[in-house]
Amino acid sequence: MALILKNARYLNEMNGTWTARQDDILIDGNTIKEIGSLEHLYSDHEVWDVKNLLIMPGLINGHQHTPMSLLRCYSDDLPLMDWLNKKMLPAEMKMTSEDRYWGAMLSMAEMIKSGTTAYADMYIDMDTIAKAVQETGIRASLARGMIAMDSNYSDRIEESRQLVERWHGSAEGRITAMVAPHSPYMCPPDFLSDAVKLAKELDVPLHTHLAETSDERVMIQERHGMSPVQYLQAAGFFEDTRVVLAHGVHFTEEDLSILESVKGGIIHNPVSNAKLGCGTSNVVELKKRGLKVGLGTDGPGSASTLDMFMEMKAAAWMQKLLHEDASSLSAHEVLTMATQNGAEILGIGKETGSIEPGKKADLLFLNMNQPHLLPAHHDASLLVYAAAGQDVDSVMIDGKIVMKNRELLTMDEEKVMFEAKQSAENLLRRL
Template sequence: MNILIKNADIITCNASDDVLQGAFLGIKDGYIDFIDTKEDALKDFKADRIIDAKGKLVMPGLVNAHTHSGMTILRNFANDLALEDWLFGNVLPVEEKLTPEDIYWGTLLGIAEMIKSGTTTFADMYLHMEEVARAVSETGIRANLCRSPLKDSDKSVEDAVRCFEYFKKWDNSFNGRIKVYIEVHSVYLFDEPSLRMSAEVAKEINTGIHIHMQETLKECEDSNKKYGMSPAEICCKTGIFDVPVIAAHCVHLSDGDMGIIRDKGVNVIHNPTSNLKLGSGIAKVDDMLKNGINVALGTDGAASNNNLNMFEEMHLAALIHKGVHMDPTLIGASCALKMATVNGAKALGFGGEIGEISKGMKADLILIDMDKTHLCPVNDPVSAVVYSAQSSDVDTVIIDGNIVMENRELKTIDEEKVKFNVKEIAKRVLR
């Protein structure tokens, strides 16, 4: 379907940081065909749908670069705990009760929440990833999905064959909306042989790895006791960093760790809300950016956030570093926005395809209703998005050239049915 968006104010997130007013944007066969401020651009374009964007702001869809979408089932459960107590004492025992069908419904709820808050792409690692892929395929969202080479998170049993099967079935499927990486949960749930095996699997099928990395001080201390080196050092030693890597958190990095991550081209995912809520600390994002490290944003799961709202992550990312370092120039609005768009696209292996609004890019974009008291007057559109906008301001979402939400109505998900099923699942597993 060819879509024309007219009267559009557009934040492009391109290399020039162009912000256009009153522009025309054409979508053809799932790609951005043109962007222009002159009506002459329309003369050879035949639109099947015309969207009048007057009073709205068009921008790239947000990229949630680290989450566990099925964890919506555990939302608002086991709060105000340290990560180790939260995970081992509360979350893992409940997760043992979750069935594949439970994960399907929990993921649908997560996807519904993400689309309604302007997220068009996400990276997921969790249980029963076949069901996660099923939910992604049905809803039209874009995703980087990861499967563990260990059976049921039991490090004593390898299940690498299923990684190959999962990759073959889902990677680059549904018009390229799905990419598949290998899940390496962490250096504390994997031992050294498992880390080496995971790296070899990723190399053999020519894909990347998604890992939790140096989230807490205890993780770093335990790694030094277990391996005699930091998580970054053992990952480097075992070949984990020899492939593209999505490294979530990276809160506690030494100068040496920072150098390894920089030299190996590791993509770091900053999760400000989750790290604050679990008391894990605040990542040295300003230092990472100065070192040329690609930093993107993620929400983490709804059990440690407790939502999947990327507008909140942008807002926090642009504020906490200013306050901690008493420097209002750190992580400006434009930087935070790029972390949530173009940087996220690069981190998830979609660089050059999404993350900015330019001719030839895939049409993943959102329309924000700017006719709100908390956005008036706009003055600076980028600052308005990062400092003032709310997720509920997202009006329309287009992914791969398809309208998946319009006037806040989801087109590919039965929202009420999903909410009902997840409530019933939560009653069963949390009692």
């Protein structure tokens, strides 16, 4: 039996402006089938009266490392390279598969409860993370993060191949896969070229960290005599590929000229970049150059929060400060970055990112009847500047309600929190 969302007040984008409309929405299986006056169908289907909620497309977190939730606030107030090399990598090397499972589950619980319906993950032991995705019902683009500091890297290439072959299109289509050489500074030229060849062979996107810090630029210039963007270009990274480029903080004019024609785009991570002192991506300039920009949280080990409403606020605030112009990045533009743009960059834009017939039913239901969300002069501004993840009342992913009235329905929240806490404590004892 299909489901009708009765009295649905929903927010959608048209010609750059997000406006609210009032209709009924018919969901058949995992798909939005019809929007309009559907009273004549009420007797034939299950009906959910949602008149007290505001509906919007699910948020897309374009860059994440889910098991790092176990290391939330473990190594704060350090520069990126110290944070990574002195604290995070040594701890991650001690993680067990069980640790990674419960870390991933904790991240997915947090993401769903704060309105994320689809996300991109880059880590190791991706079979374990894919299992968590299957169980929780979230939509995910998964990639084995690959590091190669020497010539012996064939196992990582093979793991990436197996991930794509095993999981791409699985979980009723909720799981897609990518190939993810970690970053220019952790991938020598031959390895990077082999990763690009694999992505082209398997016809999946490439996902990498790029131009996150000024140190990265200096490092690549000293090693290879070029910028990180030029280094990727030399490996064929932008030729006949779709790319998911996380961060994009430190670009030159020549870098931007190279990137103007890419298929895919930049995933902006404002909270993580600010917290690690990396700087902020010039989103306004990227948009002027025709680049598509989405939003991500980065891992909870750096950002500390997976709340995409916080990322939306930070994205808008930081551009206004960077350009000393309150109009530089509007709430409407930020909402598009967090939904449609993110979906298109991940290659799932035909399935999700907006509310329209034919799209998958990935929806958020927000409780707007709260002191901090009244009065409702402009819904888009309220969502970006005033709302928080805790305002999400219910979540639907792929036509299935995975949270209702703040209760997670696809996982035992108390067990997930208990097991994740135990895993974190055990992990620190092994260091």
